[in-house]
Amino acid sequence: MNNLPLVNSARYYSSTRKPILGSNCSRVVGDIERWIHELDTVYWMNGMAGTGKTTIAYHLCEKMENNLRLAASFFCSRSLPECRDAALIIPSITSQLAQFSHPYRCTLARALEEDPNTYSRQLDQQFDTLISKPLYEVREALPMRPVVVIDALDECVNKQVVCELVRVLFALPLGFPIKFVLSSRPEPQIRGRLAEHDRPQGERSGIALHKLDMWRVEWDILVYLRTKLSQTGLSKSQITALVQRAGGWFNYAVAMAQYIGEDDSIHQTPNSRADAILQASGPTDTVMFQQIDELYTITLQAAFTNSSLTRTEVEDMRQVLNTVVCVPELSVQRIADLLRMDDVRRVHASLRPFWSVLFIKGTVQSVAPLHPSFSEYLFDPTRSQEYYCNATAHHSFLAHRCFDTIRDSRLAFNVCKLESSYLLDAQVADLDRRVKEAITPEMLYACRHWAFHMYSSNDANSLLIRLEEFLTNHLLPWLEIFNLKQNTKEATTIISKAEQWVTQHSSSSEVLHLVKSASRFVAAIAGNPINQSTPHIYVSMLPSLPLSDPVRRYYDLAFLPLAKRQTGGQVYSATFSPDGTRVALGAGNEIKLVDALSGRLLAEPFQGHSWSVMSVDFSPDGARIASGSRDKTIRLWDTQSGKEVSGPLIGHTGHVRAVKFSPSGSTLVSGSNDSTIRVWDVQSGQLKFDPLIGHTDYVKSIAISSDNFRIVSGSKDGTIRVWHLHTGHSLLGPLKGHTDHITSVSLSPNNSRIVSCSADRTIRIWDSESGQTLLGPFIGHDDWVLSVAFTVDGAYVISGSSDCSIRLWDAITGKLVKKLPKTHESHVFSVACSPDGSRFVSGSGDETVCLWNTNPYPIGIKSYMGKTRPGHTKSIHCICVCPTGAYLASGSSDMNICIWNLHERLIVLGPLEGHTGRVNSVCFSSEGSLLVSGSSDGTIRLWDSQTGVAILHPLEEHATEINSVSCSKSSALIASGSSNGTVSIWSLNTGERLLGPLKGHRDSIQLVQFSPNDTRIVTGSVDRTICVWDVQSGDIVLGPLTSYTAGIRSVVFSPDGSSIASSSDDWTIRLWDAQTGKPIRPPLIGHTGRVLSIQFSSDGNQIVSGSDDHTVRIWSVHSGSMILEPLRGHVDSVSSVAFLPNGTHVVSASSDMAIRVWDIQPCPPSQVTMSNHSEWEMDKDGWIVDTHDRSKRLTWFNPELRASILSPRTITLLSRGGQVELDFSGARIGESWTELFQPSETPSD
Secondary structure: OOOOOOOHHHOOOOOOOOOOOOOOOHHHHHHHHHHOOOOOOEEEEEOOOOOOHHHHHHHHHHHHHHOOOEEEEEEOOOOOHHHOOHHHHHHHHHHHHHHHOHHHHHHHHHHHHHOOOHHHOOHHHHHHHHHHHHHHHOHHHOOOOOEEEEEOHHHOOOHHHHHHHHHHHHOOOOOOOOEEEEEEOOOHHHHHHHHHOOEOOEOOOEEEHHHOOHHHHHHHHHHHHHHHOOOOOOOHHHHHHHHHHHOOOHHHHHHHHHHHHOOOOOOOOHHHHHHHHHOOOOOOOOOHHHHHHHHHHHHHHHHHOOOOOOHHHHHHHHHHHHHHHHOOOEEHHHHHHHOOOOOHHHHHHHHHHHOOOEEEEOOOOEEEEOOHHHHHHHHOHHHHHHHOOOHHHHHHHHHHHHHHHHHHOOOOOOOOOOOOOOOOHHHOOOHHHHHHHHOOHHHHHHHHHHHHHHHOOOOHHHHHHHHHHHHHHOHHHHHHHHHHOOOHHHHHHHHHHHHHHHHHHOOOHHHHHHHHHHHHHHHHHHOOHHHHOOOHHHHHHHHHOOOOOHHHHHOOOOOEEEEEEEOOOOEEEEEEOOOOOEEEEEEOOEEEEEEOOOOOEOOOOEEOOOOOEEEEEEOOOOOEEEEEEOOOEEEEEEOOOOOEEEEEEEOOOOOEEEEEEOOOOOEEEEEEOOOEEEEEEOOOOOEOOOOEEOOOOOEEEEEEOOOOOEEEEEEOOOEEEEEEOOOOOEEEEEEEOOOOOEEEEEEOOOOOEEEEEEOOOEEEEEEOOOOOEEEEEEEOOOOOEEEEEEOOOOOEEEEEEOOOOEEEEEOOOOOEEEEOOOOOOOOEEEEEEOOOOOEEEEEEOOOEEEEEEOOOOOOOEEEEEOOOOOOOOOOEEEEEEOOOOOEEEEEEOOOOEEEEEOOOOEEEEEEEOOOOOOEEEEEEOOOOOEEEEEEOOOOEEEEEOOOOOEEEEEEOOOOOOEEEEEEOOOOOEEEEEEOOOEEEEEEOOOOOEEEEEEEOOOOOEEEEEEOOOOOEEEEEEOOOOEEEEEOOOOOEEEEEEOOOOOOEEEEEEOOOOOEEEEEEOOOEEEEEEOOOOOEOOOOEEOOOOOEEEEEEOOOOOEEEEEEOOOEEEEEEOOOOOEOOOOEEOOOOOEEEEEEOOOOOEEEEEEOOOOEEEEEOOOOOHHHOOHHHOOOEEEOOOOEEEEOOEEEEEEEEOOHHHHOOEEOOOEEEEEOOOOEEEEOOOOOOOHHHHHHOOOOOEOOOO
16 A cells, blocks of 8 residues: 555645636536436546646636535646556545545555555546545545546547547546546547546536636636736737637736736837737638737747847757757756756856747756747647757757766766765765765766667667667666665666667667666566665676676676786797696696686796796696697696606697697597697607598697597688597598688587687587587677687677687577677787686787686675475475485475485475375484375375375365375374374374374364374464373373463474473473473573474483574573574474484475575684675665674675575575575675776677
8 A cells, every 4th residue: 555656746635736816717617516416427527728727727726626516636737747647547546535535545545455466557447446445445434425526638648548548537436436537638539538438417527617608708808918017018909809809718818918027128018019910911810820829920930030049049048948849847056957058147148038938947947948839839840940940859959968978077987986885875875965966967968868868768779879878888877876866766767767768769689688688687586685785786786697697798797807917928829737736838838837816826837838828737647747849849737846747749840839638637638730639648748649630721729529539620721530549540520610810729519519710700610520610700809719618608609809809608509798898908818717617817929828717606606506396386384304314305385395315415206296285294214214294175195205106095084175184103003183183093094083183172283294203283273272192092181281372283203202392482492391281391482483393302301493593593492492583584483393313413394485404513613714805794675784883784685595595504405496605705895895896899790
């Protein structure tokens, strides 16, 4: 109900509209008051522009409100955006009706609960749900004949919605609970709807003001003109002539009075102005438009034909006038800003000749036409002729001016220089000052209105270019502005309007995808608590987008340079060590070993080659580096000492372009300018067999498959060949497709694909088995592509080029994902990925090496497993761990059972289907071979836990919901508890009921459990009692135990059977002596919600509990205190908990559809690194906060991901939503968030 939209500026008394002029039109108001007592539901007051419709509607509202019968009002106005949107009329009326009538408000609230999406439905459905049905329900409680007034429907811009609204209203039956008074011009659409619903008994109630008796209208005009022109000295005859000249049109009279009363000019007196009107040529008493047009034309002629004006002044006047009629209510200062007028006095001077047709109001001096008819006149070339305003062209001009303002203001990242991402905007003490200083009124107007002007224009071609420039360079800073001003909903409206415009005008799928992505992104910010902190637009929301998302492509956080180092020589080759900690470089004629994070030199350069080192590679154990040089030799080096350990290997007769170790490390393969490939024995330094001959020009690149089987080579001859590593036989090729040198080849991680790049500026992907081209050519580089590599997951290809750029390509689609920020100033000779895929290195002819971060989730997200696994699709209600602790069974509202392998984190059986209701309870037999389940469908089912096959027939004697089942330790019996308060005991082998139904509880039994010796069972009930039963006789031997103030949720025996623990809806856990029934200690208090599940540890010293408060807690049985801080991670009620047999881990299941395994071992203080935020928790709004300083907001997650986050102490998470592991070490958050954003260059596919 609090979200009901209410357009206050549309209420009749709103101060945002110009004041009501003229008399109170008591005669017409009286007619309407008499009509209110009739049966008809809708009264239509129509009239031409300026005939006093709004004046009458205003005074009617005044009178109805005084009589407590005004239910709602909506005064449409073309000059106010929210008042010209017909789609807001029904929601606003609904909101006012809810204020007017409390019974209606209550009925409406129920309707909105049942259908919260009503506002997005068709208008007739909205009216029926929000107004009609609730009103009929409470009609007896309404005041007598309440009235709703809707004025100036013709001023709404969405005509189709107006027609639909009128259709709905005109179709209302006689005697509807409220009355509607509508006013509008007699437009054809409205007249047509009226004709469709005319009743047999005659015309519908209403009045046409332009058809009123002329004497009544002229009297009002006479009174008005006498008052307004009393100080002008006009004679009675002149006043009478002016009344006649108005032709019964009140607005014409207003315009005349304004024009005649103008006192700015010494050249024209009121008498001369009155005479000019009265002496105007042309017909004056027949066509209404002609009458007002004459006045407007006279005014404009007087303004523009002033001989003292310069050409610049005339152009200023035209631009200002066109701006006022296209954008009513702009202030004088905003007009000056928008038109780039350096002095606001230029605007004042341009406005002065038009004060008879414009009005200025308020301290902000907003300017608007005196009446919409003036705008209509100017927008119609047949009426205004030489003064015609081409609205679409002017809106295009204004849209360009808005984009110019945004561009020229250098709107950029971190608009208000916020120092830390830990803080909410509200916590920044001087934020208001920063916003005021950083966001000028001129910039704010441009940011708010570019889409409106663009939408109203006709210049699609040039504006599409401007829009794309805006979206790719300024979107996020623009969104910052709205977020800082707490107005992201307006941003959503603006970007949605842009999306509509692009859909209508653009044939470019790229721009459309971009604007749709922007619209989704802005809506996500606006609709979530992340908007409380502007830095998190970048820190949290942006990284959550897929890499392929257009907004992510242009505003990416991944692929940022980590370090850049000078090397002292051109870097032709760079490669990571197998452990990813070091990078080997061929720099000049030296080999350098650098740190893989910082680029810092780790040892003295390895020296021995006499010419440039063209290729380097680590051995698989990281102990050696092989290098190939232009000096035609190959050398092997010890990575620890830097000493040469083998070589030089001599045989090639040309530059050695490529060297590569085999995965086994026993073989080294080299390629040379002599067109051969050689395969060397690493130990002996001898060739294993003759050189591989087939290429007809330089062999420039080599790759070896990870299965130690194939060699791939690329050559200057433009072909690729595949060879047998162990025999040298040709397996495939030559593969042809490139039209120039092959400069680099690489294999995908699974060896199924080959990627190649070429001097022809393209990249191709090949099938490594068939040699067929799978993708390509990838076109985008502007010069030779010199280096190429797959990312470790095989999803992307990284390329480096002579154009100095590095690009990222989608290896599945071949599309350019992004062009990385320019870092090198010369050819990029080498790119290579680290073994863990988190980084890549680039080497360049500018004698630098650059290390890059490739992690697509750089802001504290260590890993992400997508939604690829099966699991429950609704709330999980129960879990049970098998006796060995290796498997876990779960039951859910989705009516299925799953069995999980806890070590492999996979479902091994299920979903098991059979139940037709919620699965409330599951239990393994003592040896683990069977699984028993109980369901809301009233049945108990037995399953083979190894195969998932159902055993026996369903046990269904309860005829009511089964809430709990338990297996005896002997695996001979099953106990069940049901919603009707009874207990039954069954044979596990035959399914026969042996005892029961046993009665003792007065309400639903929530849990039943066997004692460790199988002689008793304990039950807990919603009736607030606990009972202990004898298994043989079925008698209650202890209880009912009654100390609770709310229903029992869970009861369990301790492992030795000496005590019973129970939990309740009163948030407490209690311990009882199992023999006497007496409380052992005071209640365990800590949860802040119902305690839904408890269980003892195997040694009986601890209790685990799960609650509605979303937490899991561990308690000491002996002290009654919590052993650990509450375990937080679930985002909904914790419905079931259990200990694993080892006692060091617990398992919990939740309504959030996730199962968590928690490590509850004490964590030594030395393991907690405060600076890395290793202990954190999530608050109710999705903020990840530091546990030790909750004011530090580390990141934010949208609701879809929250249940998938591995919280501290969670070691395993089982769910369909995958899992997200967070690691804040090195994350650019807090004060370092300002280093985060570096916009990439625009891709050009």
